Each structure stands twice: as structure tokens, then as C-alpha cells.
Amino acid sequence: MKVRDLMTPVSFFKIPVDMDQEEAAKIFSKYKLPSAPVVDADSRLVGTLSANDIIEVIEEESTEDIQKMAGVEVLDKPYFQVPFREMIQKRVTWLCVLFFGESLTALAMGFFEGEIEKAVVLALFIPLIISSGGNSGSQAATLIVRAMALREVSFKDWWQVCRREFLSGMALGVILGAMGFAMIAVRSQFSDIYGAHYLLLGLTVSASLVLVVIWGTLCGSLLPILLKRLGFDPAVASAPFVATMVDVTGLVIYFLVGMAVLKGTLL
């Protein structure tokens, strides 16, 4: 009797020897393989790969994605083993990029300095409005980046993602907008800080919140898909990058809404 009659036929999953490790990890994870043969371009057996080799790749991958998503270059060593100088280098690049991006807010606000001068009260809500856009954008970016890493979402789904996130953004924006309006209306019953036109101010803040949250959600969900399409890693700094983008555009949205609503009263 030959071995032919004893053997278990070779697994359906032959892993090409030059396949990307991450790619192989996806296959192991999806089909729960304990091990798989590794073959060369001519299907000749050259080795085996087992699930315990793959665990390390999956953990490293996740760590890399998490670090990139927060705007840190990938650390290749545990936290305490990265030399101080290297730690700074890994963090400073993205911080500087984000700083330059964010410095556009100072530029954008420069255009509206006259409006702020006339209605200082408008300035009070700037951090609240832009950070709400940034937070909803970061949420969307994180969900989509992770879904793409797990192959749940790909470029061909962009329109479906777009529709879904537009509706999500609208729902979330309306909820935050209502809270913003209520906050201003209630506080105005007990204090004079928002002046006589507090209802118009509330309208400005809540309408801006709706628009900024929709905009943040759309940017956050579509930017990773676009990055991937252009050949970049969608995880790269996605959350802070989206937040910075939405800070700048959110400011412009807020002041344009303010100019439309408050013309003739506060402005």
C-alpha cells in the first residue's frame, strides 16, 4: 500500500509562497485553518504555514492599524523599548502635518474677523461645532477603515456607504442640533449671556451642527475608500486627518450659516 491510500488529500488552501502575510492571515482567519501548505508558482510544495505563525501577523497588523489611525508612525518595538528620540520622530511628523492643516482654521477665521467682532457670542460655539463634526467624522472613518481591513467593505461599495452615512450623519446631526438648540434656549431663560436674539443664535448653532455632522460623517466614510483607491493605506492618520479637515470646513459652514441667519440682527 502506498501513502496515497493513507493520506488526507491536500487542503484546498494552498498558500503561494510570495503572498502577502496579511493576505494569508485573512484566509486563515476566514476559513479557520489550523495549517496550510505553501507552494511556489508551479504548485510545488515548499513549506507549511500554521495558525500559530499567523497569530503574530494578525496582532502586528492590528497594532499597526491602530497606531496609524491615531497619526503615529508604526512603532516596531514595544512601548518602553522604543528609544526616546525615535518615539518623538514617530509622532512629530503627523502632529506637524495636522498642525499645518489646522492652521488653516486661523486663516479661515481671519476672513470672518469682522463677524466675530460684531457678534463675539458666535465665537463661543466654535469649538463645540467643529469638534462635533470631527467626532462624527472620526467615528465614521474608524468604522470604515476597520471594515475595509476585514474585507467587509471595498471600493465598489462606495455609493452604498455614501447613502448610508449620509442618512446616519443626518440622524446624528439632528439629535446634536436639537441638543444645541435646547442648551441655548434653556440657558437664555436664566441668563442674558446670549442676548435678545438667542433664538436666532440657537437656530444658527443647530443648523450648523446638522450640516457639519453630515459633512463630517461623509468625509470620514468616503476619505478612507478614496485613499485606498488611490493606492494609499486607508488607515493612515484617518481619524485626526478627517477631524482636521472637518474643523476647517466646519468653521466656514458655521460662519456662512451665521451670516445667512443673523443678517440684519446680530451681523
Add this chain to the structure above:
Amino acid sequence: MKVRDLMTPVSFFKIPVDMDQEEAAKIFSKYKLPSAPVVDADSRLVGTLSANDIIEVIEEESTEDIQKMAGVEVLDKPYFQVPFREMIQKRVTWLCVLFFGESLTALAMGFFEGEIEKAVVLALFIPLIISSGGNSGSQAATLIVRAMALREVSFKDWWQVCRREFLSGMALGVILGAMGFAMIAVRSQFSDIYGAHYLLLGLTVSASLVLVVIWGTLCGSLLPILLKRLGFDPAVASAPFVATMVDVTGLVIYFLVGMAVLKGTLL
């Protein structure tokens, strides 16, 4: 001859049957085990666990951590399979919590309304300064949360983390502060937007950046350690939570520095 003489002695790693799955995943990952016996409280064999069972746990764990870190409640299904209503529920809670937290910025700025009225130019740098604190805080939080998930950092390391992140924050803050100063100084050579006291304004902005970045880095690194110590999951909303906290306190730092530096000139 008994089996005793044929067998490979049982692996050093006996996994208790009621061990946490994540805990077991760490052991598999650390020692690269292909499989391990599972035993009950009396060391009686009750089953086996293999690396391919563990892969799924590791992927789910990472996905959960990533979602929590962005302030999304854990989705238990792939992106497109989560019903719309559930998707909104998973996102709205943290957005509302962050909104309330961030609304403290409007309150804080209310206290400095007089200062903004006197020097509108101060308002222009608010988003830049608070978001720099938020970004550096998010970076630190992400690094520490991941390092804790991989057991590289634990509570007993808090003082070492504190020292290291204080120095990191200082280095990063000085770099961003210098960029902020240069930006204002250069722009003032070509335009009058920052007025005659542009050097003092530059000093205010850069000193605030240094302090806010140090503060953000410290909050970002110590908050996850504290959360864990108090029995909470350190990943929960850490990055946006830290950013919101630093937005509010960063504003106060900025205006206090401004009042100290600009007293008698702009204020």
C-alpha cells in the same frame, strides 16, 4: 510498553476552562502555541484549544478595541449587516457624551468673552491650539491603550509612563510652539492682521502650545492607566474623550497665558 513511553509530555501551558478568551489569546500569541490542553479546576483534561480557534478571538478583540477607541459601541456584526437603527444607537451615545463635554468649551469661553471682545485676534488661534493638544493627547492615549492591550504597560509603570510622556510632550510642544511663533512672525511681515503686538501674540500662542501639548500628552497617557485601575476598559472612547477634556482645559490655559502676556497691551 505503555503509552507513557511513547507520549510527548503535556504542554507546560494548560489552559483553565474558565479563563477569559482574551487571556488565552495572549498566551497563545506570546508562546506561539499551535494548541493547548484545556483543564478544569482539578487539572482534569476537558478539551483542547488550537491556534486557529484563537485567531478569531484576536481579530474580534482588535476590532472591539478600535471601535471603542473611536467612541463607537462595539458592533457585533459586519458594517453592512448592522441595521440602520442599531448603527445610530451605537454611535449616538458617545457623540452626545462628547457633545456635553465639549459644551463646557462654550461655558469656559463665556468667562473670557471680555478678553475676546478686546482682542478678537486671540479667537483666531483657538481651534489651532486646542486641537494640537487634542491630537497629541490622542496619540499618547492610543499608544498606551494598545501597549496595555498587549501587556507591554501596566499600572505599576505609571510613573515611568508619566516621566516619559512629560518629556515627549515637552519636545513635541516646543516643536509646535516654534512653528506657531514662526507662522505668526512671518505672516506679520506681509500683513497687518495680527497688529503691532504680533510678537507678544506669537509668544502667547507658542507658550500656550507648549503647555497644552504637555498637558494633552500627560492626560492621554495617564487616563487609560487610571481607567484600567478603576476597573473600566481603558479603550473606551479614549482618543475623543481625551481630546474633549484637553479642548476645555486647553482653552483655559490659552486665555490665562494670554492674560498674563498681553496685560497692558492687547488686554
